[in-house]
Amino acid sequence: MAAKSSTMPGKKSIFVAYFMWLFTGIFGGHHFYLRRDRHAFVWWTTLGGFIVGWLGEIFRIPRYVREANDDPQYVEELARRVIQNKKPPFSMNRFTGMLMVGYSWAQMTMFAIPPDSFWGINLRYLNLLIPVALGLDKARRQVVKGNKDKAKTEISVCDMDDSKAKPEGVWTVGNIGNEEGSLKWPLLGAFAAYPIRYYVFDDSIWFTIMLLASACAFDSYSKRWRRTPKKKTHNVKRVSILATCACIYLSLWCSYLYFHGTITDSEGDEVPIYEALHHFFTSPWWLDVKQCIAETYQYAQHHGWYEVWKQIIDLSDPHGEQNAYRGIFPAACACELGPYERLKAVLGVNRDSSQSEITSVWRKLSRENHPDKVKDEAERRAAQERFMEIQQAYEILSNSKHRRNRRNKKDNSDEINI
Structure with a gap:
């Protein structure tokens, strides 16, 4: 029993929370400190909620700390709100932030999909994942803003520990904080509005319609109070889960830059990055470097890596x-x-x-x-x-x-x- 209690986090400090908010706030460092991992991940992917969300938290840090410390007065106030409101009330701040983050993530998913065939495979069918990514983002933002209104964020720690790294994570992310809801309604709303893209070719229009449909479906039919808190997880597990999510998000950026990015040569001509990389790996310079690495490895196999290190020191x-x-x-x-x-x-x-x-x-x-x-x-x-x-x-x-x-x-x- 004592070993178990020693692994649990202690009381959180307002001073430390404000310090981390000031220096690591746009990356969600203060939220990670307060065990609000999903909130931290959203802040990391959007640079503090496009800076606006980070600035708006300056007056909410004390409440976040009370939530993390299970302050009795805060718990009593939350219980009173749950009794007064059968369903979590609507919040314009939360709803607007939900749309902004959902739009950002859905756009990133769409741009990460190769526009042309890749290795002879047409991957355009992956566009069907856009509503899934959109629903995930909306639900995630629901968490972030849900903690701003009437939320008990003791529960909004890293609850991504179950089967939450799967596509079904849309439903899981929508169930953090003091609110929860089913995956069915936001996905139905997003997929119901998705065919509009074949009639309205302006991305900004059909994206917005799809976002509104999914967000309204979640807010109207799926949202409800969370009655039972989630168990706290170990810091190692929290970091590993956040690192996995970060790698997935960065892979979207890499895919976007690879298929859509361009570089400008000395003559002012734009060359796609995937073509430039292909030519780079077939260039004489790279072939020489590759040959040098192979020869160094062979030398190390015969003489040992210590001899290689001595050669490097002598040549330096x-x-x-x-x-x-x-x-x-x-x-x-x-x-x-x-x-x-x-x-x-x-x-x-x-x-x-x-x-x-x-x-x-x-x-x-x-x-x-x-x-x-x-x-x-x-x-x-x-x-x-x-x-x-x-x-x-x-x-x-x-x-x-x-x-x-x-x-x-x-x-x-x-x-x-x-």
Whole structure:
């Protein structure tokens, strides 16, 4: 019994709720804190109810906190409202928000459907899911706004834990908070108005008619008070469910951008994103990268991933040795500085040159590029910069040689001890 009670959340703080409302409010962070997960998800998908809903909550946070804490005074007030009203009363704020969110989600579902055949399959029949998405959004908004009027949001925690990730989630989402209703009526209203799209080709008109039909059906025939509260769920389960819902919503955005998005090339021509991606994955650059990844994987299979990591560290030049060679040996062009063998062909030195050879080259270049030999002020400044580069490069290479010598001495001493 004690273990069970330890997993239950404690009392919620008004200060923390306002803090999260201010900094994470448009993403629903304060609602997640108050265990209003569906409300949080709606705010995340609509950026705080199109900002307007987020701003309007500034005076409702104390009531949300009382709901989350099961405040006795609030519970008594809710019971009195349930007795006075046989059915939850109509709320214009809730109804308007329901239409706005439903319109947004239904539009997103429609745009996510490929307009043309995809892999030879015509997916236009998926447009029949638009009324389902619409009904889901309306019911979800019903929850959000339902908590604004006469709601006990202790029940509006993440109730998506049952079979609620299915299409039947329309009915479930419409049953959070202090209100509940059946799935049948909002779906019947949406599907009854859906054929209008074949006679009215303006999306804004037939979408609005379908929204009104579904919302009115739910509000008139399906809505009723919730009598029994839902059980609270563990935070891990809440996060996993919200993450799943977020992935589904983001997949709609990805589908919309993939099939309907365009990019503009350097000549000002618009190219569909799906065509650009197809050409990208067949481009020489990507094929080279793919080949490089395959070779790296094969190398790791034979030598181990630690050797791959060592190669990455060496190529990143953490001590600046490769750049130092560029500073000391300016006669070598950029293309000659890649392999150190080319440095030897150009100047007779390479990375394995001794300290005395590097010192000799450094002294020679220091004399040739000394600023005192230049009379012109502009040329003297350039010579001074060049002189400083040579000094810095010499210092880096000298330190590198000293480190290498210390490692060699240490390895030799270890062998002798063995």
